Amino acid sequence: MKTYQLTAEPRTDLGKKAAKALREENKIPVVLNGGEIVELPYTGTLKAGEKLVEIDAKRGIITTDLMVSNEDVRKLIYTPDIFAIELDLNGEKRNAVLREVQFHPVKDTILHIDLLEVNENKPVVVEVPVKLEGHAEGVKAGGKLTLSMKKIKVKAPYTAIPERVVINIDHLGLGKTLQIGDLHFEGLELMNAKNAVVCAVQLTRAARGAAAKA
CATH class of the missing domain: 2.40.240.10 (Ribosomal Protein L25; Chain P)
Incomplete structure (x- = not known):
């Protein structure tokens, strides 16, 4: 931080x-x-x-x-x-x-x-901003990326808490979601519910039409 x-x-x-x-x-x-x-x-x-x-x-x-x-x-x-x-x-x-x-x-x-x-020995819970990194496969296929959680609650000594948690979304497919339970960051305990959705690639009308034609 x-x-x-x-x-x-x-x-x-x-x-x-x-x-x-x-x-x-x-x-x-x-x-x-x-x-x-x-x-x-x-x-x-x-x-x-x-x-x-x-x-x-x-x-x-x-x-x-x-x-x-x-x-x-x-x-x-x-x-x-x-x-x-x-x-x-x-x-x-x-x-x-x-x-x-x-x-x-x-x-x-x-x-x-x-x-x-x-202090350095006492873990604290802090909400840390989320930064998405990469280009999702689902977006390349015509989907729309949505970010549902702008911040994630993490628990760690304050000296170990980053300014942002960076999440790579390259492999996030069309119609798929990324949940808290899918994430892991070294030294951080994630405090949100495991099934909480962080981001998703939603099907658009154009993507549905392309899928139907295929």
């Missing part, structure tokens, strides 16, 4: 009113999930913006509330590309991937961002 540099500040004033005031300053509230899992009761010291969320009676996870500039995330959000995010939090470096973005239902402005903290 490409790398995206992002500067963030800890956010300690929480709640709907505080979030609204933040957006009026052209900033966006962010939550960094996937932090350290600790035993309860927790005896350590939380940093600015950090809070402890209970998993069960014995364990908790540390999440971090942040704020970022609206302008700083535009090229991260409004793009088909995926990124490994290098967070600069008061000089501390943290690695993350984009988990979810909430938009205003009318204005389409960004309301909230969820990030997931990552």
